[in-house]
Amino acid sequence: MKLLALDTATEACSVALNLDGDVIERFELSPRRHSRDLLPMVEAILAEAGLSLSQLDALAFGRGPGAFTGLRVATAMVQGLAFAVDLPVIPVSTLAALAQQGLREHQASRVLSAIDARMDEVYWGAFSESDGLMVPVASEIVAAPENVTVPSLDRHWFGMGTGWAFQNRMSATVMDCQIEVWPHAHDVALLAAADFKQGKGLPAEQAMPVYLRDKVALKKSER
Structure with missing residues (x-):
């Protein structure tokens, strides 16, 4: 291929x-x-x-x-x-590509991808690993950082993307995040x-x- x-x-x-x-x-x-x-x-x-x-x-x-x-x-x-x-x-x-990068570079199996969408909002998606590929576990949205949704709060998540510059306004908690990534x-x-x-x-x-x-x-x- x-x-x-x-x-x-x-x-x-x-x-x-x-x-x-x-x-x-x-x-x-x-x-x-x-x-x-x-x-x-x-x-x-x-x-x-x-x-x-x-x-x-x-x-x-x-x-x-x-x-x-x-x-x-x-x-x-x-x-x-x-x-x-x-x-x-x-x-x-x-957003899935960002999550795949999180898996590829940081071995993160659960990734919350966030891209700065300007206008005080972020593009947001949640992904989980399956057979070496990241698949969505929730619908992608654009929302204010305070309004992003996190599936399974009890799980450990890794953050990827420029949207994590708004981390102090998010309800989501992550074990670590990479902000300066594209x-x-x-x-x-x-x-x-x-x-x-x-x-x-x-x-x-x-x-x-x-x-x-x-x-x-x-x-x-x-x-």
Whole structure:
């Protein structure tokens, strides 16, 4: 299996190749430069692996939640590449990718992912490990930090993501958290591979971002 994954849902821009379970990645923090940097990164990682786009089996992308502009960049890029060579597309939650990173880097089997959503809110999801992959145990939401929901308070949880900067306002308690972390295409590629094997690839035109929120700024009356 040869799968290319992209993620531009946050300040980070990353691409990864999952080659039968071996993952190589290019990652950089490049706020507001995703549209400039993403395609050269794709071309570079394919060249490093000695592959052409047509030799891939599927494409994957971080479908959100995250920054509206970043999500559109990744969606447009993956759709264009998929249309060019007729490949299936696999959307992956950026909150799930953060949780997978928590498992991969910190051996955390229960992760509360939180991304700063601006407007005094966080994007929030809870995940638990199953056969080496993080799966959701609650619906993803956008909410004020005081209103996030935590399944099974009696269990030990690990926090991942910039939303944990609001930890002093959350009812959730964690044994530890990593705040200065961002979703990686590496983890998108790991999760997408499992979905691909289960036949969950979509036609390019059905690959859509997930915002969780339908507005990008507060009105004056709301500030």
